[in-house]
Every structure is written in structure tokens, then in C-alpha cells.
Amino acid sequence: MTAKHDAIAAASPWVRRFAAAIPTDGVVLDLACGSGRHTALLASLGHQLMAVDQDISALELLQSATVQIQKLDLEGSDWPLLGHQFSGIVVTNYLYRPFLEELPKMLVEGGVLIYETFADGNAVFGKPSNPNFLLNPGELLALAQRSGLKVIAYEDIYLDQPKPAMVQRICAVKGHLKGCVPLQFVG
Ligand SMILES: C[S@@+](CC[C@H](N)C(=O)[O-])C[C@H]1O[C@@H](n2cnc3c(N)ncnc32)[C@H](O)[C@@H]1O
Structure with missing residues (x-):
């Protein structure tokens, strides 16, 4: 197995399930992409990518004609992706949180937001435990609603894999869905 295959295998089941909902005629943003596991997955599905993080040291191998890697501070005084679609x-x-509202604004018509992170209650399982890093009950749902996104799927649940955690996750679309969504991720 190559490092790229390992990265794809490690992709979140939520992202794998809803990746097919993203239109294939634009650029996908992998925000705070880390090692690029979702960049690798989405590139393998034929998408163009912009992968951004403050630390891009692990991303060199993913750079290609269709994958643009950018080192950005996403927590400065100004939103660094202003004007991007x-x-x-x-x-x-x-x-x-200070830039959460910027995300729906950057979606084109038919564009899809896939968001998954730790939620309120996670502290009992370890880190992250700082409330700044934990979503409040219904927070992603409220973001979608006040931004005019249509919610395709939403969960606020306990997961035991890849480690015990409280997780909130959403897939939401601006306007009408162009892609398709499998009933559930298999494999
Ligand atoms: C827990 S990792 C998640 C990585 C990736 N999204 C994933 O799920 O595999 C959090 C990422 O946020 C990035 N990050 C934290 N603060 C940042 C900042 N101010 N600007 C850009 N990236 C930041 C870190 O470098 C790290 O890669």
C-alpha cells in the first residue's frame, strides 16, 4: 500500500459517504487539512483541491496539477480565503468559531459543506476538552440554517471509532444538490 492509499483508507467515513454529493466541476477546499487524508480521497475521486493548513510539511507528496497546497494561518485578524469560491x-x-460564518459564503450554487468535529461532552473521553474546540448542541445545524444551506444529513453522537468521542457532523448544500448521496457508506 502506498502512503496515498493509506491516507484514503484513513479518511472519515462521513466524508467518504458524502464526497459523492460534491459537484465535480469546481475546486474543493480541505480546510486545516493536516496530513491531507481528505485531500487524497477527493483527488482520487477526480476533484481539484485547495488544501490549506498552517503546517504543510506532510503534504508535499500530494501536490499535483490538480492539488494546490497553501500554507495559511486560518486564525489571524483577517479571513485569508476572502473572495474564493x-x-x-x-x-x-x-x-x-470567529471565521465559521465564512464557510457557507464561499460555496458556489450547488456547493456542499461537509463538516465533522468534536462536540460538547467530549471532555469525558479526553482531548479536545476546551469548549473553544467543541461544537455546542445543534451548532452546525444552526450555521446551515442561518446561512441558507439545505441540510442533507446531520448527527450529534457518540462514536467509538476511531476513538471514543462525541462528534457533531453535517452535510449541507447551497441550493440544489447536483451530486448523489449513497444511503450509507459501505466498505
Ligand atoms: C486535528 S488536525 C485535523 C487535520 C485534518 N483536518 C484531519 O482531520 O485529518 C487540526 C489541524 O488544524 C491545523 N491548524 C490549527 N491551527 C491552525 C491555524 N491557525 N491555521 C491553519 N491551520 C491550523 C493544524 O496544523 C492541524 O493540521
Whole structure:
């Protein structure tokens, strides 16, 4: 198995399930992409990517004609992606509330937001335990509703894999869904 295959295998089941909902005719943003596990997955599905993080040291191998890697501070005084438009935005295991509202604004018509991160109640399982990094009950749902996104799926649940955690996650679309969504992720 190559490092790229390992990365795809480690992708979140939530992202794997809803990746097919993202239109294929634009650029997908992998926000605070870390090692790029979702960049690798989405690139393998034929998407163009912009992968951003403050630490891009692990991402060199993913750079290609269709994958643009950018080192950005996402928590400065100004939103660094102002004016960008995306067919999809994927955020996992990352939360910075001051710029949360910027995400729906960057979606094109038909664009899809896939967001999954730790939620209120996670402290009993360990880190993250700082409330700044934990979603409040219904927070992603409220974001979608006040931004005019249509909610395709939403969960606020306990997960035992990949480690015990409280997790909130959403898939929401701006306007009408162009892609398709399998009933559930298999495999
Ligand atoms: C827990 S990791 C999640 C990585 C990836 N989304 C995933 O789920 O595999 C959080 C990521 O946020 C990035 N990050 C934290 N603060 C940041 C900042 N101010 N600007 C850009 N990236 C930041 C870290 O470098 C790290 O890669």
C-alpha cells in the first residue's frame, strides 16, 4: 500500500459517504487539512483541491496539477480565503468559531459543506476538552440554517471509532444538490 492509499483508507467515513454529493466541476477546499487524508480521497475521486493548513510539511507528496497546497494561518485578524469560491468545503477535527460564518459564503450554487468535529461532552473521553474546540448542541445545524444551506444529513453522537468521542457532523448544500448521496457508506 502506498502512503496515498493509506491516507484514503484513513479518511472519515462521513466524508467518504458524502464526497459523492460534491459537484465535480469546481475546486474543493480541505480546510486545516493536516496530513491531507481528505485531500487524497477527493483527488482520487477526480476533484481539484485547495488544501490549506498552517503546517504543510506532510503534504508535499500530494501536490499535483490538480492539488494546490497553501500554507495559511486560518486564525489571524483577517479571513485569508476572502473572495474564493468552492464546489465543496471539507472540515474535520478543526474549529475556529470567529471565521465559521465564512464557510457557507464561499460555496458556489450547488456547493456542499461537509463538516465533522468534536462536540460538547467530549471532555469525558479526553482531548479536545476546551469548549473553544467543541461544537455546542445543534451548532452546525444552526450555521446551515442561518446561512441558507439545505441540510442533507446531520448527527450529534457518540462514536467509538476511531476513538471514543462525541462528534457533531453535517452535510449541507447551497441550493440544489447536483451530486448523489449513497444511503450509507459501505466498505
Ligand atoms: C486535528 S488536525 C485535523 C487535520 C485534518 N483536518 C484531519 O482531520 O485529518 C487540526 C489541524 O488544524 C491545523 N491548524 C490549527 N491551527 C491552525 C491555524 N491557525 N491555521 C491553519 N491551520 C491550523 C493544524 O496544523 C492541524 O493540521
